[in-house]
């Protein structure tokens with residue numbers, strides 16, 4: 159039971175009148191990538207800062223790697239790695255100097271320090287940037303350096319706050335490969351994101367909205383458990399069709415994605431396709447097909463407060 | 467506990483950042499250099515050649531001789547000549563001159579009266595031979611002209627000087643030629659250190675926040691005291707370099723002697739640098755951004771310079787001002803550095819100041835460490 163890396167009870171944080179994180183209960187098991195999914199401002203960073211001991215909860219408690227928070231977070235520092243949302247290493251230091259600083263601060267002896275940094279530079283393909291000032295690197299290179307610095311001391315638990323929001327898709331792909339390698343080596347990872355495709359790669363996710371945990375579970379289970387039927391609509395005049403569908407009681411939601419509408423229908427409706435065809439007033443040109451739920455559907459239904 | 471390795475890491479990082487910050491590095495050298503040259507040459511408390519006007523209503527050989535005697539003192543230079551005192555007053559109001567000498571029509575009579583040692587029964591009132599009108603707003607100018615009041619006229623009336631015996635004899639120790647530089651250069655060490663040391667460190671901690679490095683830094687095992695020590699050491703060295711520049715050049719250019727022992731000098735200076743740096747660190751933990759840090763620095767620097775005894779003699783200040791002044795490290799340092807450099811005072815003789823500076827450093831460092839919080843809330 160208590161071998162969870164993170165366990166929280168009623169974790170809450172206020173900033174003045176504003177409740178940034180609201181009564182969150184979490185249980186995160188070791189050896190997995192756990193994602194916090196939610197829009198900007200939903201409290202992901204605040205939640206992460208409470209778990210790293212940087213912010214004191216207004217209410218509630220957390221137990222991270224056996225350390226009770228709020229409490230003495232100093233002992234925790236050596237066991238966790240934290241990659242902040244905005245690049246927080248020294249821009250006027252080179253990659254080597256930044257990593258050298260981190261290694262010394264974490265108490266690496268001189269000899270081991272050098273070999274450890276070299277190992278990380280190779281692993282994260284930063285050999286070419288060794289003597290480049292970190293401020294002058296691309297977003298993707300900075301992100302790899304930040305990851306290298308965060309894992310330098312072999313933390314058991316790694317926190318990554320929107321690690322890929324400033325990088326191109328190729329760098330994102332490479333980055334996630336690196337994360338799976340880390341998990342393979344026994345590291346537990348907590349990552350925040352507002353990308354559905356990234357959330358889908360996580361072993362488990364928690365969906366946050368207005369600081370409240372709306373839903374958590376493994377993405378496939380969440381998709382399978384969605385209490386709605388998903389229907390896709392193709393055709394002309396989709397804007398009009400969406401307006402009509404929004405006004406129909408048994409339709410939970412309708413969202414345009416490119417040249418399609420993605421429509422969620424109440425689970426008890428026997429013929430969802432027929433209902434949509436009729437409600438949207440689609441002529442012969444319209445095409446309606448049933449489809450499998452994806453994570454975005456889960457997210458939409460969780461955050462509109464229905465069908466969960 | 468405190469790890470030398472982590473202090474070393476902070477120190478190394480600070481040095482690299484300092485090396486890449488060429489502006490700060492230039493300031494470190496230029497501030498003492500420029501100020502030494504500027505103040506060394508510009509500040510002179512012995513007034514000379516104050517521009518003055520002359521209203522000579524007697525126009526006699528006697529008056530011309532008197533004017534020559536006045537000019538010979540070098541206290542004033544007559545730059546304007548006017549026919550009436552009213553014109554001279556206007557010139558003073560317009561700041562064309564700072565003073566005016568008015569020699570009346572009956573100058574010759576007045577001079578001869580003054581020569582008469584008030585003969586028996588002859589109780590005729592003596593009157594001054596001339597009048598000075600002075601712009602008294604600058605007390606230094608006023609004092610210099612007042613010094614001319616008792617100028618002996620013996621020479622003027624071709625009479626053997628009725629050799630006045632001064633009431634006191636004055637023996638001037640340590641600065642017998644009364645050169646301002648001798649007092650100013652050591653004082654300048656205190657001023658420059660106060661300015662640069664507090665300024666540099668007051669930005670030291672907020673800069674980490676402003677540049678977005680704080681969240682990373684407080685996530686590492688680094689301890690507040692290690693951070694403070696690592697950030698102070700580079701400036702200890704910089705401070706010593708500045709002292710070397712000021713005292714070295716002061717000796718070379720202005721002939722300011724260094725009479726005291728180098729060991730005492732080093733100890734006194736290190737104590738003061740330490741106190742200034744820890745004060746800067748405290749400010750840095752209070753300020754929310756670098757602008758605030760700068761404002762607080764100014765708030766501290768100004769009184770500590772003005773009350774330190776650099777500008778105005780400490781002994782001339784009212785008692786309450788002296789008590790306030792004694793709170794500032796600069797005041798203690800000012801008297802100590804002058805003591806070491808000019809009087810060869812020993813550390814034992816200056817134990818009070820030395821203790822105050824050490825205490826100040828320790829308390830400052832403790833307050834900064836205590837205030838520095840490894841949390842964001």
Ligand SMILES: Nc1ncnc2c1ncn2[C@@H]1O[C@H](COP(=O)(O)OP(=O)(O)O)[C@@H](O)[C@H]1O
Nearest residue numbers: 173176178196197198199200201202203204205
């Ligand atoms: N230091 C702070 N002071 C005041 N409000 C804050 C602070 N940090 C975050 N907030 C507020 O809390 C809410 C959650 O913020 P955050 O945790 O940064 O969200 P996310 O990381 O999901 O974008 C936001 O409304 C934000 O404005």
Ligand SMILES: [Mg+2]
Nearest residue numbers: 202203243320
């Ligand atoms: Mg965030």
